[in-house]
Each structure stands twice: as structure tokens, then as C-alpha cells.
Amino acid sequence: MSNLTKLEFVALDISGKNYLTWILDAEIHLNAKDLGNTIKEGNEASLQDRSKAMIFLRHHLHEGLKSEYLGVKDPTILWKNLEERYDHQKSIILPKARYDWMHMCLQDFKTVNKYNSAMFKTVSQLRLCGDTVTDEDMLEKTFTTFHASNMLLQQQYRERGFTKYSQLISCLLVAEQNNELLMKNHHSHPTGSKPFPEAYANA
Secondary structure (H helix, E strand, O other), X not given: OHHHHOOOOOOEOOOOOOHHHHHHHHHHHHHHOOOHHHHOOOOOOOHHHHHHHHHHHHHOEOHHHHHHOOOOOOHHHHHHHHHHHHOOHHXXXXXXXXXXXXXXXXXXXXXXXXXXXXXXXXXXXXXXXXXXXXXXXHHHXXXXXXXXXXXXXXXXXXXXXXXXXXXXXXXXXXXXXXXHHXXXXXXXXXXXXXXXXXXXXXX
């Protein structure tokens, strides 16, 4: 019985704060169930398919929203109503995402992993709001925000001709890991800490 009530993704909050991710999840799941056409205007989906889509969409709504849209029986109308109500979320998220993108600097992060995580979060938000961000944009953002003391290193990475952001990040992660290992080795055995062998020590 618990499987019948299990949510396949987070329900749409009545505040609409998760609307952009919700419509993406809802659309993907409807397409997977061969019901994606039911939310498109002018569709000729069968009554049975429209009913299935409504059951699915209502199941992934906040209880308050279910009550507010109790009289809506067509998934196309429900989809349109929710869009009119919450699509303004783009105008809230987009300026913040653009600001984060503009001020994102590799040198401001303690690790490559943290930079990479912030990069993907910002890019995802920009793309959700309709902005196009390419691998080339991500590569250029990373290259131009290397620390000033690493300009030579930046040039070396540029000359390797990466076409994908993931390739550059993989190299940076490996380089960071190797550097950490070298530093750990240095701290456990600092230069000059190894005693000199005695002149007449036996082998």
C-alpha cells in the first residue's frame, strides 16, 4: 500500500519555491509514462490519458494546492494555471544566478571540488531559466579566474586544448590531489629531516 502513495519526486510547494525543478521532474516523468502530450495545448489525448496525468500531477502537489485546484480536471489547464501562478520564479532566480556566475572565481574556493559544485549549481539555475551556458563558457570562466600566481599553469592548461569543462576539472582534481600528497609527504618528512648515514655504518 505504501508504494501507491510514494512520491516519485518532491511535491510542488504552495510557495512555488521549487516550481522550476518541479516542472522539469513532472515533464520527464509524464514523458516516461507516455503522457507528455496531455499537458500541451490543443492536444487530442484520450480521456483516460488525461485522467492518468491528472492523478499523477495532483499526487505531486502540496495539499493546499490540491484544494485550490479541486475543480480543474484537465491536465493542460492545471499546467497552464500553475505556470501563470509560479513562472515569475524565473525573474527571482535568474538575477541571482547571473550575479553568482559573474562573480564566480576559481581562486575564491578552497578546493576544486567546491568550485565545481558551485559551478554546476549556478549553471543549472541559469539553464532552468532559459539562459544558454556552453562548455566553452565554463572553460573560459575557469581559465580567467585562476589565481594570479598560477598564470603559467593556466597557460599550460589552455594549450592542452580542452573542449569539455569536465576534462579540465578532472585534470585540476588530479593535480590538486597530487599536490596535497606532496605536501603531506613534505610535512611528515620535511626536507633535511632524514638523518645522514653514519660513515662506518654496517650495511
